[in-house]
Amino acid sequence: MNAKTFRRLFGFLVLPMLGAISPLIALPAITSNFGALAWASVAIAQSVGAAGGVLVELGWGLNGPQRVARARAANQRQILATSLATKGVAFVVIGPVAAVVSVLLAPGYEIAAALVAVGATGVGLTASWFFVGTGSPSKIMITDSLPRIIAVIIATVAISLGAPLLVYGLAILIPSVASPVLALLMTRVGFVDFRTVRGRRILIAIRLQMVALSGRAVSALYIALPITLVSIVSPQSVAVFASIERLQRMTLTVLQSVPNFMQGWVGRAPDRELRLRRATRSILLNAIMGAAAGAVFGALAPWVSSVLFSGVVTVSFTLSALGGCMIFIVCVSRATGNIALVALRDIRAISLSALAGALVGVPSILLLSAHLGPLGGLLGEIMAELTVLLIQLWAVKRALKIGT
Known part of the structure; x- marks a missing residue:
């Protein structure tokens, strides 16, 4: 294994660890300040949101990385533009549904549950799969992992100081929406790259997925x-x-x-x-x-x-x-x-x-x-x-x- 390959593997190893650790930071604060009922509400909302996130993701994480790995740079940008356009349409439809379902099922803390559900649904907007295909773990850090860690740390401190549980919901929601925007900036995808997915072409692209x-x-x-x-x-x-x-x-x-x-x-x-x-x-x-x-x-x-x-x-x-x-x-x-x-x-x-x-x-x-x-x-x-x-x-x- 050469040095470049090792650095890539190390990057792909560390970044999921950071993504997994970030929610752990908040769990003790949630359970110690709000108890088992709040944890159950958050868990149900995350479960509903995770299912919604799978739908928003539209399968790009399955067939996208190997497709991007074989594509030229210009085609890579068009693939990313297509994915984010189709995902955006799906999120607008599925996000509110996830919020309503979580409110109906959660045993309490309805507003926090709705925010968590929409935020977890928004995880499907991530462009991490694209950076997996291009072998760019550092860009996953900048566009996805780091914003989530910072948001959860802020929410944990706020909850420990007496803030309501809905702060945690915002910490899940804001990075989910920010992630695709940061990905567009990092890859320099412009309006010209979205020209193939305007109007009815978005629905065609969704159907192809x-x-x-x-x-x-x-x-x-x-x-x-x-x-x-x-x-x-x-x-x-x-x-x-x-x-x-x-x-x-x-x-x-x-x-x-x-x-x-x-x-x-x-x-x-x-x-x-x-x-x-x-x-x-x-x-x-x-x-x-x-x-x-x-x-x-x-x-x-x-x-x-x-x-x-x-x-x-x-x-x-x-x-x-x-x-x-x-x-x-x-x-x-x-x-x-x-x-x-x-x-x-x-x-x-x-x-x-x-x-x-x-x-x-x-x-x-x-x-x-x-x-x-x-x-x-x-x-x-x-x-x-x-x-x-x-x-x-x-x-x-x-x-x-x-x-x-």
């Missing part, structure tokens, strides 16, 4: 919405389930650095044979990383939860062990789906696996959490993710066999 979006949208049912699903059938379980959910999702955010780096690495391969060889290596590396991270998570999550949530909520060793298993499964499926199947041009297999995961996961989460509480919700998630992984492994194996 439907294949990539379909898998993302369906997967949101078992990735982004489990907290919301649990709140419907077992409201008393939300605080504990949201805690283990948040910890494992933050861990997965940090681990996202490796597949992020590999998306561009695979996409820049000059021929199909090398692309597939790199994709196969990425599956092995992500599996090793996932196994190690899952073991560490299983051992440390109970202690970390008692610190982060101020003793208001704690995670048992049973839940942490299952969370570790889920981390391993997701790490492998990120490589089989977002890297290998994208390299094989089999986006439909990703959508199929997501649909199967939703068909297994949604009823499992609802049924099991109603009877087993947080344990049941987590088991339902694992069943969904395992279904996705098995289908993707089958699709990769089939595609490689056909190609030989």
Whole structure:
């Protein structure tokens, strides 16, 4: 590995860590000042917003990085302009819906929940996927990670000094809206780059993303919405389930650095044979990383939860062990789906696996959490993710066999 490659990998490793740490800063302040009810409201709003963010993202994070990695500079700017135009239209429609749903489901702090939901939906506006494709981790820092960290730190200090919870909602919302604006400034995308996505062409561009979006949208049912699903059938379980959910999702955010780096690495391969060889290596590396991270998570999550949530909520060793298993499964499926199947041009297999995961996961989460509480919700998630992984492994194996 040469020095340039190492710097890129280091950048993609550090930035997700910063993104994962920033919400952690606020959690002790929220739970110690407002209690478990406020944490449950915030968690539900973030769950609803995360699902909305998947829709706003329109699948650009799936097929965009490898597409950008192969494009010339002028075409790269047009791709970014197209993505932000289409995402902007989606955000205007989906943001208010997320706010209303979170207000209806959250057990209290409605205004804060609405702001958090809209802000979390706005995360889908990010251009981080573009900088993954161009191999520019420093620009992710400037346009996305740093604004979020600064906003959350300010909100945490304000809450500790007696500010209302809605300050945290603003800390989620403002960076989400600022991120795409900063990306346009960093890439020098001008009005001329938006000429291909004016009027009806925006709708055409959105339609062209439907294949990539379909898998993302369906997967949101078992990735982004489990907290919301649990709140419907077992409201008393939300605080504990949201805690283990948040910890494992933050861990997965940090681990996202490796597949992020590999998306561009695979996409820049000059021929199909090398692309597939790199994709196969990425599956092995992500599996090793996932196994190690899952073991560490299983051992440390109970202690970390008692610190982060101020003793208001704690995670048992049973839940942490299952969370570790889920981390391993997701790490492998990120490589089989977002890297290998994208390299094989089999986006439909990703959508199929997501649909199967939703068909297994949604009823499992609802049924099991109603009877087993947080344990049941987590088991339902694992069943969904395992279904996705098995289908993707089958699709990769089939595609490689056909190609030989």
